[in-house]
Amino acid sequence: MNKTGDKILIRVLAVMDAIWLPLRRVDWVAPTPTVLYEHRKRYPTVGVPFGTGGGREDSRKNRQRELNELAAAGLLTIGGESRRVGVKLSEKAEIALRSLCGLPNLDEAHATLRRVISLEGGDQWPGPLCSELWLAGRGDYTDGIGEELWDAQNLLLPALCRQWIEGHSDWHGRVWYFATDAGRKIAALPAPKMPSELPEYSESANALYMKETLAARERLRRAKPQCPSELGYCPMSASLEIAHTRRERMRRRKAKNAE
Numbered sequence: 001m002n003k004t005g006d007k008i009l010i011r012v013l014a015v016m017d018a019i020w021l022p023l024r025r026v027d028w029v030a031p032t033p034t035v036l037y038e039h040r041k042r043y044p045t046v047g048v049p050f051g052t053g054g055g056r057e058d059s060r061k062n063r064q065r066e067l068n069e070l071a072a073a074g075l076l077t078i079g080g081e082s083r084r085v086g087v088k089l090s091e092k093a094e095i096a097l098r099s100l101c102g103l104p105n106l107d108e109a110h111a112t113l114r115r116v117i118s119l120e121g122g123d124q125w126p127g128p129l130c131s132e133l134w135l136a137g138r139g140d141y142t143d144g145i146g147e148e149l150w151d152a153q154n155l156l157l158p159a160l161c162r163q164w165i166e167g168h169s170d171w172h173g174r175v176w177y178f179a180t181d182a183g184r185k186i187a188a189l190p191a192p193k194m195p196s197e198l199p200e201y202s203e204s205a206n207a208l209y210m211k212e213t214l215a216a217r218e219r220l221r222r223a224k225p226q227c228p229s230e231l232g233y234c235p236m237s238a239s240l241e242i243a244h245t246r247r248e249r250m251r252r253r254k255a256k257n258a259e
Contacts, residue, residue, distance in 0.1 A: 047088025
């Protein structure tokens with residue numbers, strides 16, 4: 001992978017995913033909950049921030065021209081100001097990039113969305129929830145579970161950015177997923193068909209994506225909110241897991257007794 005256009009598109013994907021990753025323990029420090037809230041609210045119309053400022057004027061113009069060429073090719077849309085634009089990947093580009101980077105794609109997100117709905121339980125706000133532990137097939141947060149939780153959230157990133165699903169967490173960063181009304185309608189439809197020809201996995205593309213995603217999330221943690229008075233997201237109750245676990249145990253006990 002050495003095309004400038006590919007690198008730009010991967011960076012856009014990385015910023016997009018960094019915005020939609022669920023809040024973990026390190027994110028529950030002001031102003032991160034507000035910054036993420038504002039970016040997610042702007043995403044449907046503006047996309048993600050992708051600055052072309054900095055450096056010499058000719059370098060800025062070159063970066064802007066590269067973005068314009070990608071937009072002309074139908075790979076992204078551009079909005080905002082010249083030095084700080086908002087960009088949004090086309091669905092075609094996103095699917096190709098996730099394949100190139102070796103990431104779960106839209107069809108896998110659809111299947112995982114259905115699984116979230118099949119596993120959900122409880123009656124807390126904002127509705128029936130599914131613990132990330134259930135998706136990972138684990139019963140508690142023991143050492144060494146981080147990779148499994150990472151895999152579970154990666155499966156849902158295409159659904160999170162489309163707002164088919166929401167990821168809420170408590171102060172400890174333990175995540176619960178909730179299928180939105182739009183997501184429930186999507187889940188009832190057949191799985192999206194992937195293009196017959198997709199880019200092959202590139203190790204260098206994956207490395208760039210991982211590096212840029214972590215860097216973008218760090219920038220978001222240091223960013224200033226547009227509206228300082230906005231509270232943004234609030235953490236869920238830390239006792240929610242206990243309540244759900246008890247209900248699940250009761251459900252299983254009743255099912256066993258009925259056999």
